[in-house]
Amino acid sequence: MSQAAGVISSARAPYIRVVGAVSAAHFMSHYYIILLAPLMPFVRDEYQVSYTQIGLAFAAFNIVTAVFQTPAGFLVDRLGARALLILGLVIGATSFVTAGLVDSFWVMIAMFGIAGMGNTVYHPANYALLSQHVPSDRIGQAFSLHTFAGMLGSAVAPASLLMMQSSSWGWRGAFIGAGVLGFAVALLLLLVRDGATITANAGTRPASDSSEAGWRLLLSAPILLNLAFFILLAMMSGGLYNYSVVALGALYGTPVTTANAALTGNLLLSAAGVLIGGLLVTRTKRHSLVATLGLTAMALSVVLVALVDLGSLPLIVAMSLAGLFSGLIMPSRDMIVREVTPPGSFGKVFGFVTTGFNIGGIVSPLIFGAVMDHGSPRMVFLLVVAFTLLGIVTVATRPRRIA
Numbered sequence: 001m002s003q004a005a006g007v008i009s010s011a012r013a014p015y016i017r018v019v020g021a022v023s024a025a026h027f028m029s030h031y032y033i034i035l036l037a038p039l040m041p042f043v044r045d046e047y048q049v050s051y052t053q054i055g056l057a058f059a060a061f062n063i064v065t066a067v068f069q070t071p072a073g074f075l076v077d078r079l080g081a082r083a084l085l086i087l088g089l090v091i092g093a094t095s096f097v098t099a100g101l102v103d104s105f106w107v108m109i110a111m112f113g114i115a116g117m118g119n120t121v122y123h124p125a126n127y128a129l130l131s132q133h134v135p136s137d138r139i140g141q142a143f144s145l146h147t148f149a150g151m152l153g154s155a156v157a158p159a160s161l162l163m164m165q166s167s168s169w170g171w172r173g174a175f176i177g178a179g180v181l182g183f184a185v186a187l188l189l190l191l192v193r194d195g196a197t198i199t200a201n202a203g204t205r206p207a208s209d210s211s212e213a214g215w216r217l218l219l220s221a222p223i224l225l226n227l228a229f230f231i232l233l234a235m236m237s238g239g240l241y242n243y244s245v246v247a248l249g250a251l252y253g254t255p256v257t258t259a260n261a262a263l264t265g266n267l268l269l270s271a272a273g274v275l276i277g278g279l280l281v282t283r284t285k286r287h288s289l290v291a292t293l294g295l296t297a298m299a300l301s302v303v304l305v306a307l308v309d310l311g312s313l314p315l316i317v318a319m320s321l322a323g324l325f326s327g328l329i330m331p332s333r334d335m336i337v338r339e340v341t342p343p344g345s346f347g348k349v350f351g352f353v354t355t356g357f358n359i360g361g362i363v364s365p366l367i368f369g370a371v372m373d374h375g376s377p378r379m380v381f382l383l384v385v386a387f388t389l390l391g392i393v394t395v396a397t398r399p400r401r402i403a
Contacts, residue, residue, distance in 0.1 A: 018192060021189050022146060026149045034158065035175070039175075053105075060113035061112045069120040072125075072347075073349065076347025077344060088120065095115040096178050124354075141279070144274050230357055236326070244262070245260055247372065254312075262316045267323060367383065368380055
């Protein structure tokens with residue numbers, strides 16, 4: 001039975017509507033993260049600004065998300081995930097519509113900062129809703145579909161945004177169109193009633209969930225190790241996604257078309273690996289072992305790229321396999337977090353550990369950019385391997401439960 005069929009196999013599973021709606025929200029979160037990149041040349045030309053200046057939009061988005069995502073997780077646990085997820089979608093959609101309508105570069109920068117605030121709710125609210133409403137024997141598959149939907153949002157964003165940009169409204173029309181899509185997903189979530197879902201895994205919200213107790217939980221060893229794991233995952237992907245093409249060209253003289261084909265293979269196989277990983281987590285509870293084996297296989301694939309001039313086809317195969325194994329571990333990654341999270345704390349814990357993505361996203365360009373500036377393209381891949389091995393350490397040494 002396929003991944004999707006495994007989750008959608010029974011009409012007696014009303015939680016499917018929650019999985020679908022939450023996955024749609026995750027699609028939008030990744031869509032919004034990609035939004036500016038394909039439209040950057042058009043925005044830059046209209047406002048006559050430098051790449052450094054337009055980079056302020058990325059910085060505003062990521063810094064606001066990194067600072068406020070953990071507090072958003074506390075709010076999710078206190079006020080409810082569904083309402084805050086709808087609010088986050090509306091904030092993001094409104095921000096991009098405003099940026100498209102108002103002819104001001106600095107208003108656009110401010111709107112990306114506000115959109116970053118909307119972005120804070122996705123991970124804590126999504127994981128809280130899935131953990132509360134999907135039964136234990138299906139939660140791994142639900143996590144994998146959720147992750148796959150986010151990847152799909154990243155994949156379709158460039159082509160769809162450029163299609164909207166080609167209209168008479170230009171890049172502003174693309175911003176507005178993206179906002180309208182966000183409003184549509186918010187409406188979908190509004191129509192999915194909590195009462196229509198099962199509550200087998202919801203647990204009960206703790207009667208006394210003080211901020212002090214919440215921070216003690218977040219600063220416990222299992223949660224901090226998960227935060228470190230997410231940072232390392234962001235460093236790995238940041239190195240491969242953003243610098244593999246230029247590093248391959250500098251290291252082996254790999255043509256840009258071949259290097260991009262290798263990166264595309266990595267991304268496509270990563271998405272496929274997520275679905276395979278979703279099947280694995282239903283067949284074993286040894287999630288740390290799955291993550292360790294997947295990271296080991298990924299490291300071997302990348303070290304091969306680092307040390308050997310493989311030629312076109314073997315390079316594409318090696319990079320694709322690295323993507324497959326990186327995707328395969330993602331459902332296990334989410335299950336590792338879930339199994340050390342007490343009921344009623346899914347929002348704050350997932351909000352905290354997924355801040356690692358933002359931290360890694362801020363730090364990795366500084367490290368990998370410096371490596372390339374110093375003329376060490378091989379080190380790009382060796383650093384990815386090093387971060388992968390450190391990721392294995394965080395998984396292998398983690399306590400199994402909160403003390």
